[in-house]
Amino acid sequence: MRTMLDTSTDPQVGFRPPGKLDVATALDRYRGSFGKRQAAHLARRTGFGPTAAEVAALTELGVDRSVDSLLHPSEPDLDFPAYPDAEKLYDPKVRNGVAKLWWLDRMLRTKHPLVEKMTLFWHGHFATSINKVPANYMAGQIDLFRSQALGNFRTLLSSVSKDPAMLIWLDNRYNVAAHPNENFAREIMELFALGLGNYTEADVKDAARAFTGWTLDKNGAFIYRDQLHDPGIKTFLGRTGPWNGDDVVAIIVEQPIHQRFICRKLLEYFIYSDPEPELTDALAQVYALSGYDLAKTVGTIIRSNLFYSTRAYRALPKSPVEFAMGLMRVMDVRQVPGDIPFWLARMGQDVLAPPSVKGWDGGPTWISTATLLARFNLVNRIVRAVPPKPPAPSAMAVAPSAAASPAPAMTPAAPPPNPNLFAALTPDQIVAQAGGIDAGKVLETIVDGAVQGDVTSDLRQTLLGYLNATNATLPTPFGPENYQERIRGALALVLNLPSNQLD
Amino acid sequence: MATRRIFISRSLGVAVLGGTLPSFFGKAAVADPLPALGSTIDPRNVLVVVQMGGGNDGLNTVVPFSDDAYHRVRPAIGIDQKVVLKIDDRIGLNPVMTGLNELYKEGNLAIVQGVGYPNPNRSHFEATQIWETASPERPVATGWLGRYLDRVIPASTAAPSNATLFTAVTLGDTVPAALIAQHVDVPAIGALNTFQYNVGKDAASKTTANRLYDGAQPGVSPYLDLIQSTARAALHGGEYLRGKIASYQRAVTYPVDPFSQQLALAAQIIGSEVGTRVIFVSIGSFDTHAGQRNQQDRLLGYLSNGLSAFYKDLAAHGNADRTLVLTFSEFGRRVQQNASNGTDHGTAMPLFVLGGKVKGGVYGKHPSLTDLDHGDLKFNVDFRSVYATVLDKWLGRDSSQIIGSSFDPVAFV
Numbered sequence: 048m049r050t051m052l053d054t055s056t057d058p059q060v061g062f063r064p065p066g067k068l069d070v071a072t073a074l075d076r077y078r079g080s081f082g083k084r085q086a087a088h089l090a091r092r093t094g095f096g097p098t099a100a101e102v103a104a105l106t107e108l109g110v111d112r113s114v115d116s117l118l119h120p121s122e123p124d125l126d127f128p129a130y131p132d133a134e135k136l137y138d139p140k141v142r143n144g145v146a147k148l149w150w151l152d153r154m155l156r157t158k159h160p161l162v163e164k165m166t167l168f169w170h171g172h173f174a175t176s177i178n179k180v181p182a183n184y185m186a187g188q189i190d191l192f193r194s195q196a197l198g199n200f201r202t203l204l205s206s207v208s209k210d211p212a213m214l215i216w217l218d219n220r221y222n223v224a225a226h227p228n229e230n231f232a233r234e235i236m237e238l239f240a241l242g243l244g245n246y247t248e249a250d251v252k253d254a255a256r257a258f259t260g261w262t263l264d265k266n267g268a269f270i271y272r273d274q275l276h277d278p279g280i281k282t283f284l285g286r287t288g289p290w291n292g293d294d295v296v297a298i299i300v301e302q303p304i305h306q307r308f309i310c311r312k313l314l315e316y317f318i319y320s321d322p323e324p325e326l327t328d329a330l331a332q333v334y335a336l337s338g339y340d341l342a343k344t345v346g347t348i349i350r351s352n353l354f355y356s357t358r359a360y361r362a363l364p365k366s367p368v369e370f371a372m373g374l375m376r377v378m379d380v381r382q383v384p385g386d387i388p389f390w391l392a393r394m395g396q397d398v399l400a401p402p403s404v405k406g407w408d409g410g411p412t413w414i415s416t417a418t419l420l421a422r423f424n425l426v427n428r429i430v431r432a433v434p435p436k437p438p439a440p441s442a443m444a445v446a447p448s449a450a451a452s453p454a455p456a457m458t459p460a461a462p463p464p465n466p467n468l469f470a471a472l473t474p475d476q477i478v479a480q481a482g483g484i485d486a487g488k489v490l491e492t493i494v495d496g497a498v499q500g501d502v503t504s505d506l507r508q509t510l511l512g513y514l515n516a517t518n519a520t521l522p523t524p525f526g527p528e529n530y531q532e533r534i535r536g537a538l539a540l541v542l543n544l545p546s547n548q549l550d
Numbered sequence: 551m552a553t554r555r556i557f558i559s560r561s562l563g564v565a566v567l568g569g570t571l572p573s574f575f576g577k578a579a580v581a582d583p584l585p586a587l588g589s590t591i592d593p594r595n596v597l598v599v600v601q602m603g604g605g606n607d608g609l610n611t612v613v614p615f616s617d618d619a620y621h622r623v624r625p626a627i628g629i630d631q632k633v634v635l636k637i638d639d640r641i642g643l644n645p646v647m648t649g650l651n652e653l654y655k656e657g658n659l660a661i662v663q664g665v666g667y668p669n670p671n672r673s674h675f676e677a678t679q680i681w682e683t684a685s686p687e688r689p690v691a692t693g694w695l696g697r698y699l700d701r702v703i704p705a706s707t708a709a710p711s712n713a714t715l716f717t718a719v720t721l722g723d724t725v726p727a728a729l730i731a732q733h734v735d736v737p738a739i740g741a742l743n744t745f746q747y748n749v750g751k752d753a754a755s756k757t758t759a760n761r762l763y764d765g766a767q768p769g770v771s772p773y774l775d776l777i778q779s780t781a782r783a784a785l786h787g788g789e790y791l792r793g794k795i796a797s798y799q800r801a802v803t804y805p806v807d808p809f810s811q812q813l814a815l816a817a818q819i820i821g822s823e824v825g826t827r828v829i830f831v832s833i834g835s836f837d838t839h840a841g842q843r844n845q846q847d848r849l850l851g852y853l854s855n856g857l858s859a860f861y862k863d864l865a866a867h868g869n870a871d872r873t874l875v876l877t878f879s880e881f882g883r884r885v886q887q888n889a890s891n892g893t894d895h896g897t898a899m900p901l902f903v904l905g906g907k908v909k910g911g912v913y914g915k916h917p918s919l920t921d922l923d924h925g926d927l928k929f930n931v932d933f934r935s936v937y938a939t940v941l942d943k944w945l946g947r948d949s950s951q952i953i954g955s956s957f958d959p960v961a962f963v
Contacts, residue, residue, distance in 0.1 A: 061662040062772045121594075178675035320772065323772035334554075357770060364773045393723050393738070402727065403689040414776050416710060417725055417738035423759070424748045431750070503767050536755040543759060545767055548682060548777045 052307050053244040059320035062359045064112050065134050070325045073353040074333070081110040085355050087089060087499045091550050092317055093159025093349060096373025099496050114350050117161040118197060118342045124159045127152075130186050142182040147388040147399050150189055154372055155383050165196035165345070168316055170398075173207050173218040173239060174406035177399040184267070185399050188212035200309060201300045202340040204240060209261060209269040218405065220262045222255060224277035229255040231293075234404055240299045242308045244283065248414035253281035258292040300339055305330035310344065317348045319362040320410050326353070337436055358383075361501065361549035364413045366396035370422055374542055377497050378429055378470035390428075393421035412549075421541050431541040434464045451463070474534035486514040486525040489534060493541050501546040510537060576945045591946040596820050598875045599695070600862045601730065602853070604837030604881040605674065607846055608899030611647075611818035612661055612916075616640045619919035620680040623886045627842050627893070637661070641916060646851040649858025656872075657910035658861065659902060660962035662936060664917040666898035666929025670881065674837070674895075677880035682728035684934055694937055695828050696731030697952045698945060702827065703734050710735040710783040712790045717826035719819065721812040726830055735780065737787060742795075742815060760785050795822040799939065801866030809833040811857035817863040819874055827945065836879060840890035846947045849869075853877075857904060870906035874944050874963065876936070884926060885919055898929035901936060903962045913960050935960055 054060055079085075086105035090097030096119075097105075105113045131149035135141050157163045168193035177185045188210050195203045207213050208231070214220040217231035232255035236246045260276030263269065281290045284298050299305050310330040314322040330347065337343040348354055365373065371387060372393070391398055395418045401407055477496075481488040488508055494502050501511075514533050516522040525533055541547070570634070615631035616619045616639060634642030635651040643651050653659040667686045671677045680686045686693035692700070695718060703714050718729055722779060723740040730736075739745045749755040763781040795818045804814040812831040819826050833853060838846050857875060864870040882899030898917055917927035938949035938957040949957065 064770065064772050128877060166584055176675060179673050189644060361769070362773070363772050364777065389723070390867055395724075397724075403691070404728075405689065405691065408691070411773070411776055412630070414773070414780050414788060415725070415735045416715065416780060417736070419777070419781050419784045420745065420747070420788075421723075422747060423781075424744070503769075505765065506767060509758060509761045516754060519754045532752065536758075537751050539749070540758055540762060544783070545769070545774060545777050549773060550773050 051244075052304060052327070053242055054311075054321070056243065057321070058408045058412050061316055062320035062410055063322070064319050064362050066358065067351070068323050068326060068358065070323065070329060073326055073331050073532075074347055074351045075357045076350050077110060077352050079352075079355060080169075081113075081355075082106060084360075084499050084501075085110070086113065088355070088360055089113060089117075089349060090160070091369070092354075093164055095154050095157075095164070095369060096376045098376055098379075110350065110355075114346060117349070118346050119297035120159045120162070121332065122158060124157055124162075127157075130183070130191065135181050136186070142400070143177050144385070144388055146182040146186055146387065147178060148383055149186065151368075151372075151383045151398060152385060152548045154368065155375055156381070156531075161345075162193060162196045163473070165341070167312075169196065169203070171401065171406040171409075172312065173213065174401035174404050175212050175214065176401055180212045180215045182399075184212040184215060195340040197345060198340075200295060200334075200341055204235070204300065205293050205296045206233070206353055207239070208258065208296065211269060212269055213262055214261065214263055219258055222259050222261065223275040224256070224259045225275075227252070227255040227259055227277070231255075232258055235295070236299070238405060240305050240308065241302065242304065245302075245304045245308075253283045253290070254295050256281050257283065257290040257295045261292055262512075263465070303331065303335075306335050310334050313345060313348065315409070317345065318354060318359050361546060363550045364410065365416075365548055365550045366407070366409060366413060367391050367418070367422075368398060370394065370548070371425060373547075374426055374429055377472070377542065378538075379472040380429060380468065380470050382467035390421060390425045394418045394425070404457065422548070426539050426542045428541065429470060431468055431535050434466055434469045472538075474531045477534055477538075480528065484525065484527060484530050486511055489530075490514060490537065491524075493534070494539055497538065497541045498544060498546050502541070502544060506544065510540060513537060513540060564637050577940075589946050591944065593874050593946070594823075594872050594956065595944055595946070596827055596829065596873045597695075597940060597945060598816055598820075598831065598873060600853070600857075600875060600877040601726065601830070601850050601963070602830035602836050602849075602877055602879040603678075603832055603834035604879070605881045605883055605895055606678075606836040606899060607838060607842065607883040607893050607896075609883070609919075610842070610846060611644055611850060612637070612663070612900045613642050613644060614640060614916055615642050620791065623919065625887070626891050627887045641912070644847065644850050646847045647854035649854040650904075651854075653861060653904060654857065654910060658906060658908055659904050660908050661912045662901045662903065662931055662960055662962065663912060663914040664898045664927065664930035665901050665914070665933050665936060666927070667932055667934070668929075670897040670926070670929070672881060672895040672897075674880055675915055679727055680935060681878055681880055682726060684937055691730065692732060693726070693728035693730045694953055695728045695830075696734065697738075698941060698947055699729070699731045699734040699736070701947060701951065705733045710780065710787070712783075712787060713825065715783055715804060716791060716819070716824040716826050718830070719826060720831055721815055722830070726832075729828070729830055735783070737784075739791075739815070742788075742792060745791070747785055761839040790925075791824060792817075794824050795819060798822055798867075799864055801860045804859045805852065805855050806865075807852045807856070809852050812860060814863070815854050815862040817860055817869070819868070820864065820869050821867045838883070838892045839888065839894060840892040842887075842892040861904065867907065872906075874903065874905040874908060874940065874941060880934070882927060885922060885927060897923070897926040899927075901933075905934075905963075907963060909962050911962070913962055931960060932957060939963060 079445060083102055083106055087097050087102045090101055090105060131145045133144040139431055154163050190207055191210055195206060217234055218228050219231040222228040229251050233251045256277040260272045262272055278289055282294055283290055286298055290324050307327050309326045311322060333342045333347045353359055395413060396407055442538060476483055477489060477492050481492040494500055514525045514537050523529060610629055613629045613634045615634045621628050633645040635645060636642040650659055671680055679689060682693050683690045699718055703717060718736050720726055720729055720736060720738050723738055725736050725738050747756050747759050763778055763785060766778050781961060798818045798821050802808045816829045816831060836849060864873050878901055879899060881895055881897055883893035883896040888894055914931040917930060934953050935957040937953050939959040941947045941949035941952055943963045
């Protein structure tokens with residue numbers, strides 16, 4: 048009898064797009080047109096918000112080569128530090144913030160967006176928190192996710208079972224034959240691979256015995272301690288033998304219910320909420336036939352007819368990370384400002400600190416008055432922040448040439464603001480692209496660059512009214528005196544539109 | 551129309567926790583806006599929850615000064631019996647807590663001794679989750695007050711409206727686990743002037759933002775309705791709240807520390823009747839591993855002075871009798887002081903309950919300082935008994951549906 052996938056804890060149930068799915072062709076290769084909107088859709092779902100240049104490059108490549116380049120990047124990524132600054136990583140006052148910024152900065156600038164997007168997926172899936180696990184172990188876990196982001200799930204699940212951060216997070220380091228600790232054994236089934244209701248308490252007990260002796264050595268590295276392992280016979284999901292942890296992993300991935308469980312979660316990440324069971328089944332077949340190959344499975348999704356259909360287009364709410372990164376990338380912020388982790392917490396996605404081992408529920412739970420206000424005001428902060436002007440020359444520096452020469456070192460000047468922390472996109476660039484200080488052309492440029500034109504004509508009229516100040520009490524037409532401020536205001540409004548909340 | 555989390559509430563029966571666990575966490579939230587008929591509970595009652603983050607040392611808060619064992623284990627950080635504010639011949643309050651001492655003498659402060667739960671967790675994160683979700687056995691997705699809210703506000707309410715939006719508020723930047731509900735939206739009001747579309751002088755930008763969301767835009771995304779209606783509530787809610795509370799006059803001058811300022815706003819919200827039933831405030835840094843006396847005494851001073859001002863303000867506006875304050879911390883601290891004149895993570899601790907209708911006094915037994923569990927206090931009162939009392943006797947909700955049955959009430963209300 049077919050085991051049912053229990054979806055009753057999934058808050059995304061009920062947010063499936065309306066209309067009927069054509070299952071027979073849904074996962075077939077997409078052969079339709081691949082213009083700017085399709086390319087931007089692909090870039091949003093597989094990365095952290097596209098820049099105009101990236102959209103143009105993908106459009107040029109076409110769908111097949113775009114997907115190939117995302118799944119198998121040919122060039123190495125930028126030279127990111129393998130770990131956050133080692134000194135700060137062990138300073139309890141700053142280490143959590145340092146680790147968060149270390150990762151967020153990579154998301155912002157990576158040339159391998161899908162690898163990083165899958166790294167974030169695994170972080171939410173194997174949700175481990177820096178609030179229990181020290182920052183250096185968290186960094187190691189993120190590296191592990193990245194190195195196997197699009198690899199093989201069976202290998203990944205085995206690696207995660209031996210990952211020091213996970214051994215700390217779910218207490219398997221204390222799981223010994225004399226006193227089995229069931230925490231990890233339970234979650235590997237409930238949350239990581241099978242789903243609630245698809246195993247028994249007896250399975251939990253025997254799986255815990257299989258993982259006994261998987262612990263940490265005195266340097267905090269994984270070690271298997273034979274004398275702490277229970278070598279006895281276990282019965283797990285109907286199979287009986289002297290199983291160890293890797294046997295448990297092997298038995299889990301063979302379960303059809305596991306295959307549907309993981310494929311449903313990938314579909315909710317890449318396509319839309321609450322995917323049809325038939326669609327999940329179809330992808331589960333691909334996944335099983337590939338031998339749990341994640342690149343092939345994800346590749347099938349992002350090459351599919353369904354992925355490029357109106358059913359999937361803007362059908363998901365942006366996660367806070369997607370929203371914040373997309374904002375910074377559109378505004379050409381080149382380094383993640385230090386307050387971004389706090390904004391992400393306000394928006395409901397404190398990276399490296401998921402609310403529990405269940406991770407973030409996503410979907411409708413991203414949307415609340417508190418989180419939307421945080422989104423709106425992050426936009427207002429990023430778009431309107433301009434770097435402070437360099438300090439004015441001192442009264443003694445009368446000649447213009449004096450400004451260029453080193454100032455007398457009487458009072459040490461404050462360090463100049465780091466321009467990388469501010470939006471490099473300026474109103475003047477937008478005017479230049481629009482071809483002049485013309486409200487209509489400026490608005491089209493903004494709407495095109497920020498949300499790929501996805502704005503209804505009603506809303507365009509409202510936005511034009513703002514640029515032209517036709518609604519203001521003291522209307523001053525859009526012009527050379529006010530275009531800087533108005534363009535920043537309009538950019539913020541466009542980035543706060545409903546369509547930019549959707550991915 | 552879809553509202554956040556409404557759909558899970560339909561089918562949660564076994565779902566959230568599995569068959570081996572009691573179903574009350576996941577039971578479909580059948581909203582029931584009013585307390586039971588014939589109830590004598592004022593439907594305008596307000597609960598103010600005060601989180602003391604970091605793990606407050608109970609033994610230096612409510613001091614067992616007559617116990618020789620106390621002075622033996624705390625040679626450097628123990629509080630001399632000459633200075634404690636004596637409650638009776640065995641216990642007294644930390645000397646900085648003059649405000650709470652006064653409230654105790656007036657009969658408005660209850661002290662619940664030795665509060666904890668079986669198999670205590672000593673991780674800040676996990677212990678906080680346990681206290682806020684009222685689920686020591688395993689993690690659950692909703693908080694104890696979130697589940698209360700799910701029963702007060704009908705799930706069919708399409709979107710948060712001004713009528714229900716402020717039923718519960720947190721006076722911080724993020725919504726605590728205690729207030730995570732299945733379908734109820736809880737505003738996070740870090741400060742009154744940040745709970746709005748912040749654009750500085752550009753007023754036209756703000757009115758335009760309202761216009762962009764006021765008219766529902768057509769679209770096929772299943773999330774569009776939810777985003778638009780929630781955004782409308784967010785954009786208009788702050789204005790509504792500020793308008794409602796503008797005429798409130800504080801009856802006292804509050805201390806300037808951030809915690810007291812949160813309480814000042816809480817009193818203003820309570821006094822302006824925007825339908826608020828639950829307010830969450832917090833004060834942190836109780837994690838006193840080193841140099842405890844200075845740090846904890848300063849924090850307890852903020853707590854006591856802030857609550858004292860708050861109570862006077864409430865009383866002057868006739869709101870003290872419909873407000874109940876409950877403090878909690880994720881754990882108490884180790885009985886024995888450590889080598890840095892601090893204390894490490896421990897277990898049980900005292901809670902305070904404050905209000906005009908509170909039956910002042912000391913409830914529960916002070917845990918023994920010699921009969922310990924791995925160097926930590928053994929609890930006498932399960933924290934869920936305290937929650938059950940508040941839910942049943944103060945908020946008028948059947949606590950068994952929210953935290954499970956069979957928790958004996960504590961007689962403080």
